[in-house]
Amino acid sequence: MSEAMYEFRPAGEGLADRIDGVWHLSRDGDDTPRMIAPDGACEIILHRSEPPLERGGDGWTRQPEAFLYGPLNRVLVLRQSGPMDVVGIRLHPWAVGALGARPSAWRNRAVPLAEILGVEPSRHLLEFARTASSPAGFLDLAGNELDCVLQPPLVQTCVRRLVEALQGGEVTGLAGLAAMAGTSERTVGRRFERACGLTAGDMIRIFRFHRARDAIKAGLPLTEVAADAGYADQAHMTREFRRFAGITPVPARNPAPFDVFYPGELKDAETHSKM
Structure with missing residues (x-):
């Protein structure tokens, strides 16, 4: 199996109530379906290369370049034939409601980011992801934009x-x-x-x-x-x-493809390699 490089950066104090952190994942694709389990958190996904295919009721469809993966309550199955290079903004489980009043409408959906934030903020975040050399660099570039678009509900x-x-x-x-x-x-x-x-x-x-x-x-x-x-x-x-x-x-x-994202001990390391 190809090597996956995973890097995680916790969010700074100004965003830590809404964002767990930002991660970067790169790996070679082998067209093998990979199952990802939900953990209660939503993520804004920004692809720096061709997005993977996602399995749904109508077969396999290509994910958008920039999107929110809404609240998951079932397994997600992805397939990537070429290299994967992606930045993710990991929201806390209680924070997706900061993006809109009805987050349940996004359940089990890859929602294009422009539909939620508008065209310009979505374009800015994708540009920041493709420009930054690390998750820390992305947070430096995108911090103000994220603070503006994430408005926590009273609850x-x-x-x-x-x-x-x-x-x-x-x-x-x-x-x-x-x-x-x-x-x-x-x-x-x-x-x-x-x-x-x-x-x-x-x-x-x-x-x-x-x-x-x-x-x-x-x-x-x-x-x-x-x-x-x-x-x-x-x-x-x-x-x-x-x-x-x-x-x-x-x-x-046995180890699972989603293990790289969730164990807390990985977040203390700058870079993690997983076979």
């Missing part, structure tokens, strides 16, 4: 606290989220839709999937993983793995 602070509680395992269900927020489950659901573009139930399931996959990779028995993660049984966990990763739990012990 962002509340939803951020709830998302962080889910990520940390402090709460694991909708009732716990409602109790933490001091409001009804229905209100929590509306707030998640407004800030994240996903339902609270989607976010709970996605974070549970990642906890389970981490435990499987650590070598724990599948029955134990299913019980500890809160699945009804191992069959329930298998269905969720098929939805989010396109695989069953057994091969989940």
